Amino acid sequence: MVRHSSRIELSLAALKQNINFIRKKIGTDAIFSSVVKADAFGHGIGTFVPMAEKAGIRHFSVASSYEAWEVSEARTKESTIMIMGILYDDDMEWVIKNEVEFFVFDLPRLKKAKAAAEMIGKKAIIHLEVETGGNRTGLEESKLDEALEYIKQHSEWIRFEGFCTHYAGIESLSNQFRTRKQLDKFEKLYERTTQSGIEPNLKHTACSAAALAFPETVMDLVRIGTAHYGMWPSPDIYNVHLQQTGKKRDAPLKRVLTWKTDVMHIKEIKKDEFVGYGTSYQAPRDMKIAVLPLGYSNGYPRTLSNRGEVIIRGKKAPVVGLINMNVFMVDVSHNENVEVGDEVVLIGRQKNHVISIRSFSEFTNAINNELVSRLPDAIPRVAVK
Numbered sequence: 001m002v003r004h005s006s007r008i009e010l011s012l013a014a015l016k017q018n019i020n021f022i023r024k025k026i027g028t029d030a031i032f033s034s035v036v037k038a039d040a041f042g043h044g045i046g047t048f049v050p051m052a053e054k055a056g057i058r059h060f061s062v063a064s065s066y067e068a069w070e071v072s073e074a075r076t077k078e079s080t081i082m083i084m085g086i087l088y089d090d091d092m093e094w095v096i097k098n099e100v101e102f103f104v105f106d107l108p109r110l111k112k113a114k115a116a117a118e119m120i121g122k123k124a125i126i127h128l129e130v131e132t133g134g135n136r137t138g139l140e141e142s143k144l145d146e147a148l149e150y151i152k153q154h155s156e157w158i159r160f161e162g163f164c165t166h167y168a169g170i171e172s173l174s175n176q177f178r179t180r181k182q183l184d185k186f187e188k189l190y191e192r193t194t195q196s197g198i199e200p201n202l203k204h205t206a207c208s209a210a211a212l213a214f215p216e217t218v219m220d221l222v223r224i225g226t227a228h229y230g231m232w233p234s235p236d237i238y239n240v241h242l243q244q245t246g247k248k249r250d251a252p253l254k255r256v257l258t259w260k261t262d263v264m265h266i267k268e269i270k271k272d273e274f275v276g277y278g279t280s281y282q283a284p285r286d287m288k289i290a291v292l293p294l295g296y297s298n299g300y301p302r303t304l305s306n307r308g309e310v311i312i313r314g315k316k317a318p319v320v321g322l323i324n325m326n327v328f329m330v331d332v333s334h335n336e337n338v339e340v341g342d343e344v345v346l347i348g349r350q351k352n353h354v355i356s357i358r359s360f361s362e363f364t365n366a367i368n369n370e371l372v373s374r375l376p377d378a379i380p381r382v383a384v385k
């Protein structure tokens with residue numbers, strides 16, 4: 001097998017623990033939908049979906065019909081797939097045939113769904129996403145009555161599976177007033193819906209932050225991304241958890257992902273020499289440098305130039321110089337035995353040291369989800385215990 005310049009390991013034990021922890025917060029009744037958009041937040045749909053199934057998940061949410069297809073290729077059980085975003089007209093037929101569920105947030109999509117369902121002779125399974133103040137997708141209130149009437153009239157071809165919305169920034173407590181308004185609006189629209197004489201099978205609003213911190217947002221299904229990969233949606237949500245439990249610190253969410261590479265080359269350099277392109281790093285003393293075989297094209301952020309850290313032989317090694325397209329250098333002067341081929345941890349634990357995903361965010365201002373979701377598809381993913 002030809003080898004890639006880095007590799008990602010996914011921990012099944014960590015995933016199981018995260019799901020158990022979230023379950024404790026949401027109770028036993030709600031369907032747990034694992035949000036695997038963006039290639040399972042960079043974890044890799046092909047590896048992650050079967051792992052999630054092993055951990056008991058039977059429902060997956062994605063952003064597009066393309067991702068729905070990816071999940072359908074990866075699943076090993078009869079798990080349900082739900083599209084929350086883009087669904088091209090051309091893909092409608094495949095989606096309905098394969099019983100993929102999808103959000104409807106405008107009348108044209110609703111009509112298209114009915115037409116396609118009728119043509120194929122199989123029901124379209126829809127989740128009506130209503131506008132509650134997020135102003136992203138969501139059916140406007142003014143169109144609700146028409147949509148409900150249409151669903152009622154065409155119930156032969158439309159299964160009204162869900163009624164839902166998405167919060168705009170619920171991970172930040174300073175946004176609470178807006179969250180509250182969204183929830184109130186949602187309940188009002190739901191009431192109007194049931195009064196019209198039809199009822200969806202499921203009601204759902206909660207993402208990770210909502211499920212962890214706001215029990216009133218947990219209804220018949222939760223859509224969980226961030227948290228089940230082992231990341232806190234925000235410091236606010238972590239602090240709510242500490243308040244709820246009375247603990248001073250706690251680590252119930254475990255990072256699923258570990259990212260590793262190997263030392264490609266070693267170099268001894270003299271004081272005052274520059275390292276790599278340009279003059280951003282000048283050796284303050286004689287140094288030993290390890291050259292690593294990946295760079296910004298492989299998902300290692302260029303903003304970590306002269307700032308990031310990796311772990312080699314149980315010791316931290318700081319990045320020196322610029323992150324190049326597919327190489328960067330670290331200082332191993334204090335780590336004499338380092339040699340070519342040594343394992344390098346980019347994200348994860350080695351001996352007593354850990355590089356967290358959060359540490360990347362602190363250096364780069366990128367959010368955790370941004371870093372992981374940009375890990376290139378080409379890096380091999382492997383499930384471990």
Ligand SMILES: *Cc1c(COP(=O)(O)O)cnc(C)c1O
Binds near residue numbers: 233
């Ligand atoms: C991404 C997304 C989620 C999951 O959000 P997390 O905060 O990562 O749990 C849920 N619902 C919708 C509509 C989304 O787009």
